[in-house]
Amino acid sequence: MKKEIKVLLVDDEVDFRQVMTFWLESKGYSVIPAQDGRDALLKVKENGPDIIFLDLNMPVMDGFQALKAIREFDKATPVILISSYVDDKRVNEVMEYGVSGVFYKGKDFQEGLALLESALRTHKKLKE
């Protein structure tokens, strides 16, 4: 049995989080939910996820701040940003912090899965 891949899903919208968690779990991933940036930081340190889905619009600590904070101690873990705006220009500002892709909320979850898989492959290659 292959090792379970841990996905940290950070989003403040509880309904979205529940649905996406259920869906990712159905694809065989282990999902750790987090409700904002601060929660995400704690959970990165505690659980050491293999990949992170990070929403940009969040209270307390938004995705931009969270990404920068995570990169201070973890440069390797792939991060996929989540945005509700199509063609979110703000993403360009944080690409330098190591962003593997952007998942737009209106799109099919299948696209999110494709981004996740490709990010993991690239990460694995880099490791070798």
Next chain:
Amino acid sequence: MENVALQIIFVRFIQNLMASIRKISIYPPKHPIVVESMNAASQSLQEILGSQKTLSLGVSPDNKVMVDGKELTDKSAATVLDLMLYLKKLNIENMAISSGITGAELQDFIKIISLESEQVKKAPDINKVLSERNIRAIKVEQFSYIKIKKDEESLVVGQEASLLEQLKAKIKDLSSGKIEKQEDLKSLEKGLIELLIGEFREKGKVSVPAKNLLRKYIESFRETHDALGTLKDALLAYGCGPEEVDELLRKVQEEMAKGPRESRQAVKETAESAKRENEALKTQLSRLKQEIEEKERLLDELKAQNKKVTDEKERVDNIIRHMGEGLVVVDPQGNILLMNPQAEALLGGSRQDIGKPIKALVKDEHMFTVVKDMAVEKEGVVQKDIELFSKNESTKKIVRTSSAVVEDHNGKTLGMVTVLNDVTKQRELDRLKSNFVANVSHELRTPLVAIDKSVSLMLDKSAGALSGPQEQFLNIASRNLKRLSLLINDLLDLSKLEAGKMRFERTRCPLGKIINDSAESLAMWASTRAIRLQKQVQEGLPDVDVDPDRIIQVLNNLIGNAIKFTPVNGTVTVGAALQKEGGCIRVSVSDTGIGIGKDDLAKIFDKFYQVGERVSNDVGGTGIGLSIAREIVELHRGKIWVESEKEKGTTFIFTLPLPEEKDEKRDQGSFSG
């Protein structure tokens, strides 16, 4: 005493003689003035010769005039000195005039010593000249030598030895420092004076050698003015008339200044004065130049200014002509002063209408009555949309007019300027947009209801049992469907409000009841979040004339927001009080929440604007609730605003005007849209 009387006569004779000499050098010999003077001289001579046989006149070696072997002491008579100089010039030591001399002889003699002195000087023997002229009564003895005091040597100078040369020699000696005695200088000075007077008397000017000599003397021994002063004193002392002295001195100075070898001082002075003059001219020239330049500059400036003004006017004309909007200016009587082509097109007028009343073009009273209205309310711009029909009334235009009163600096009304904007198309687009939003929202609702109903049916198990996750996801679907329908309702409201299609059912009702209704409906929600919802409504508030459902909508939105953004155990306070100024009721909703940052405050009423940080994850808004609240409050002729401080809470405040009986009709009109 006899001697003294005689002396007076001698002096008178010498005076007359010298007067004749002077006059003959100025006037022709036959001139009455000369003749008169000669007669006087002859007469005084005859007087003398009447009492003695001969009269002897001579010059002693130490330059004293000797009469009959005795020194003539009356020195106050300048003419005595004159005589001595003449005698010396002609190298005459002594002359004897015998009785029996005729007037003609004396006349001839005078002519010789005055007019022909140079000739006589050159002649070997003056007696010969005199006898040639038949002057027998005058016998002359000439100097055979001239004694010069220096070293007590006797220097024999021949007939040619002149005073000039003696003086030259003396000066040479003095300037080389051989003689330092004051007396020598004095005698030199005396000699010089004699020379100058002699020359001046003879020629009316000072010769170059004499001038040089004087210069040399001055340079060696004295300051110019000092020397001239001395000269003057000496001349006066010798008995010259003051006028004569001045004349001589003037001449001397003149000659010294203009001679070829002028004194250095004079040269320097002349050069300096020339330089000064030159400088002055230069300064004047440069000043003139500057003046010219300044005038040219001013002229250029004026030209530039003129051009600028012309350009400016042209530019303004061009702007007015080519601006997108129509522009009409009317005078206080409503006659057109100015109208650009766009305005002509909009109003259907032409250039010929300028000067005519605007009434002819615009039926709407607004355009010409506004002058009266605005006289009361001068500040600002009056905006109004007017409908204009084409001449055949087939098409309708909607024109937005913005009018402002133009005043001169005294505040006198000059007229009114109106900008015309064709908003027909914009109106049409607005209408289409509103219709579109209304239609889309309406069309969205239909499927939404179907989905919502289906989900409800599944959730109430009418369609069979559900597994745990199934129920969970159906609940999520249901929740989000409600959210979506809320959003659609809000959008519909907003589009109706913006299109002016919102119908207000206005009634008189107490505000306290409205606040109670709103608070009650939200009390449950507040209690689930452990938030205290309190009311502070002032007693005895007058009833308001509003649409209660819409005001409840506003309050629900504000209170809902307050609950959403207030942390657990916070307080939300709804207040209402009479505000005396402005005649309105002030309604406020305060929370003890996180507050709103300055940046967000400005944008909070914008559509779809959502403040970044929220306190709980159950907050879900459409972002248009506040926009709707503002539209509703403003359509009730109220105002809405927000006050907040970060971390201390937020207060939303809106006002509702107290009902005014007379305004009732108008209000209903404008709200029914």
